[in-house]
Amino acid sequence: MTIEGFENLEEEMKRLKLEERPAVIKAIGAAREHGDLSENAEYHAARERQGFIEGRLAELEDVISRADVIDPSTLKGKEIRFGATVKLEDEDTGKENTYQIVGSYEADVDSGKLSVTSPLSRALIGKVVGDSVEVTTPGGSKLYEIIKIQFK
Numbered sequence: 001m002t003i004e005g006f007e008n009l010e011e012e013m014k015r016l017k018l019e020e021r022p023a024v025i026k027a028i029g030a031a032r033e034h035g036d037l038s039e040n041a042e043y044h045a046a047r048e049r050q051g052f053i054e055g056r057l058a059e060l061e062d063v064i065s066r067a068d069v070i071d072p073s074t075l076k077g078k079e080i081r082f083g084a085t086v087k088l089e090d091e092d093t094g095k096e097n098t099y100q101i102v103g104s105y106e107a108d109v110d111s112g113k114l115s116v117t118s119p120l121s122r123a124l125i126g127k128v129v130g131d132s133v134e135v136t137t138p139g140g141s142k143l144y145e146i147i148k149i150q151f152k
Contacts, residue, residue, distance in 0.1 A: 002083060005106030006069045013060040016053055024050045063105055072100070075151040080124045082116055087148035091132065096147065101125075120144075 001009075024046055031043035072083030080086055085100045099114045101124065107115035114121045123133040127146055135142050 001067055001069060001103030001106055002100075003069055003071050005103055006064070006067055009060055009064055009067075009105060013057060013064065016057050016060070020053050021050075021057075024053060072151045077151075078128050078149065080127050080146070080149055083151055084124075085150050085152055086124060086146060088144040089147050091143040091145055 027046040028043065028050065031037075031040055031046050034040055034042065037043050070083055072085075075081070075083050080101070082101055082103075085098060087096060087098045089096050097112070099112050099120070101116050101121045102113045104115040104117055107113050107118070116122075116125075119137070120133075120135050123135045124146070127133060129146050129149055132143055132145050135144065
């Protein structure tokens with residue numbers, strides 16, 4: 001994963017431990033004071049939230065402990081690989097998009113971050129500027145031309 005992705009996961013873990021976990025423990029305590037727990041919706045909702053937080057913390061700790069952090073700015077080359085920021089042109093519409101190829105835990109298509117395991121990323125890996133790639137999408141086949149590759 002990238003340095004940015006690693007830092008975001010660490011921030012989320014810190015927030016869960018220091019803010020969310022204490023807040024849900026407090027909510028469980030307040031709900032217990034209302035009496036009968038078997039019919040107490042606040043208590044059950046807080047316990048469910050606590051289970052989610054604990055599960056997410058365990059997942060984050062596992063991912064962070066096994067993370068291989070890569071700084072894309074130290075990479076160079078003409079071929080697309082992990083960490084590359086790629087500018088593509090849709091050959092059907094002429095529309096241009098820019099994506100960075102990142103780890104699966106930091107992927108967010110809306111902010112231009114594609115998971116290295118996505119069909120588009122897999123099609124791009126190893127290609128160079130000027131190459132065309134065909135990607136099968138739910139809406140059919142798409143053809144993209146690689147306009148620019150950079151590591152930043």
